[in-house]
Amino acid sequence: MTCEPGDLPPKAKQASRAYIRDMAIAAVVYVGVVFGAVTLIRHMPFSLPQWAVVIVALTPLIPALMMMRTYMTYLRSMDELGRRIQTEAWLISAGAVGLGTFTYSFLEEWAHFPRIDLVWIFPALIFFWGLGTFIVRGRYK
Amino acid sequence: MRNRLKVLRAERNWSQADLADRLEVSRQSVNAIETGKYDPSLPLAFKIARVFALPIEQIFSDEVEAAS
Amino acid sequence: MKKQFQTIDWSKAKRSFRRTAIYLGIYLILTFASASMLVTLHPSRALAITLALVPAFAAIGIVRAYLLSVRELDEFQRRLHYEAILIAAAVTAFASVAYGFLELWAGFPRLPAFFAMLVMVGAFSLAIVVLNWRHRL
Numbered sequence: 001m002t003c004e005p006g007d008l009p010p011k012a013k014q015a016s017r018a019y020i021r022d023m024a025i026a027a028v029v030y031v032g033v034v035f036g037a038v039t040l041i042r043h044m045p046f047s048l049p050q051w052a053v054v055i056v057a058l059t060p061l062i063p064a065l066m067m068m069r070t071y072m073t074y075l076r077s078m079d080e081l082g083r084r085i086q087t088e089a090w091l092i093s094a095g096a097v098g099l100g101t102f103t104y105s106f107l108e109e110w111a112h113f114p115r116i117d118l119v120w121i122f123p124a125l126i127f128f129w130g131l132g133t134f135i136v137r138g139r140y141k
Numbered sequence: 142m143r144n145r146l147k148v149l150r151a152e153r154n155w156s157q158a159d160l161a162d163r164l165e166v167s168r169q170s171v172n173a174i175e176t177g178k179y180d181p182s183l184p185l186a187f188k189i190a191r192v193f194a195l196p197i198e199q200i201f202s203d204e205v206e207a208a209s
Numbered sequence: 210m211k212k213q214f215q216t217i218d219w220s221k222a223k224r225s226f227r228r229t230a231i232y233l234g235i236y237l238i239l240t241f242a243s244a245s246m247l248v249t250l251h252p253s254r255a256l257a258i259t260l261a262l263v264p265a266f267a268a269i270g271i272v273r274a275y276l277l278s279v280r281e282l283d284e285f286q287r288r289l290h291y292e293a294i295l296i297a298a299a300v301t302a303f304a305s306v307a308y309g310f311l312e313l314w315a316g317f318p319r320l321p322a323f324f325a326m327l328v329m330v331g332a333f334s335l336a337i338v339v340l341n342w343r344h345r346l
Contacts, residue, residue, distance in 0.1 A: 060306055090295050104322050107261045165283070167286060
């Protein structure tokens with residue numbers, strides 16, 4: 001997720017720097033695309049036809065895929081332990097989000113909790129992955 | 142990683158199932174290791190060495206060794 | 210006569226199947242019970258929240274049954290399960306981004322969070338079947 005100071009070989013340092021840079025770019029693009037799409041759909045004097053709205057609504061997939069590609073490149077640059085930590089972090093994240101959405105959906109239906117938009121699943125997965133990385137990495141220290 | 146599992150197995154006249162049984166893993170896993178689709182963990186590699194009564198280097202070799 | 214490992218170890222499979230079935234039964238009973246309590250009692254908010262948490266609590270049993278079955282697999286098969294879970298997480302992430310914005314902006318029907326879980330379980334099941342088929346004997 002982040003680079004440890006000092007103790008990395010130059011190749012790993014380079015990979016981690018490229019990762020942070022590309023991830024930041026993808027994140028900026030993501031935010032830009034979302035705001036651009038909202039503007040195009042909601043705040044224009046004209047209204048787009050339905051098929052165009054669908055296409056515009058699907059554009060945030062592009063930066064999301066950019067993030068995935070950047071992450072995969074970084075993953076390949078890691079050593080075995082790094083990859084294993086990442087795998088375990090994603091398992092924790094998938095488990096947390098799976099159980100979390102399950103639990104919340106009953107609260108939605110039965111206790112009238114506010115509906116959560118599906119767009120929050122992606123950030124939730126990333127959040128729990130970050131948390132998972134932190135926990136798992138601590139275990140291998 | 143390359144390995145000589147198939148040859149060693151043939152020398153002993155063991156089927157994949159025989160080897161799987163001795164290693165206490167599934168036949169699916171023996172097959173994946175033999176075909177090079179899966180590199181066993183260090184503990185399993187040692188177990189394989191023990192079952193064949195050979196040092197690990199005589200069963201597995203990395204690409205560098207295989208090239209020379 | 211030596212015991213032979215088959216492609217699937219049926220005694221283990223049967224045991225884990227039975228265990229999963231038991232936990233699934235407990236889950237269904239608890240969920241049904243708390244659902245009927247909700248309908249008949251018209252409970253206060255606090256009790257409604259408690260009743261809504263019962264299925265989640267019961268689902269932990271199913272997760273536990275799954276984890277126990279995975280622990281009984283060997284390292285290669287376990288890795289296939291990990292891969293399937295990672296694939297499921299990726300599919301869920303992208304499906305929720307795609308559909309999430311469609312429901313926000315393009316007037317697609319709003320789905321409850323439950324669908325994220327369904328997609329994850331569905332993608333996992335498909336992935337584990339495909340991965341096992343790819344490493345078939």
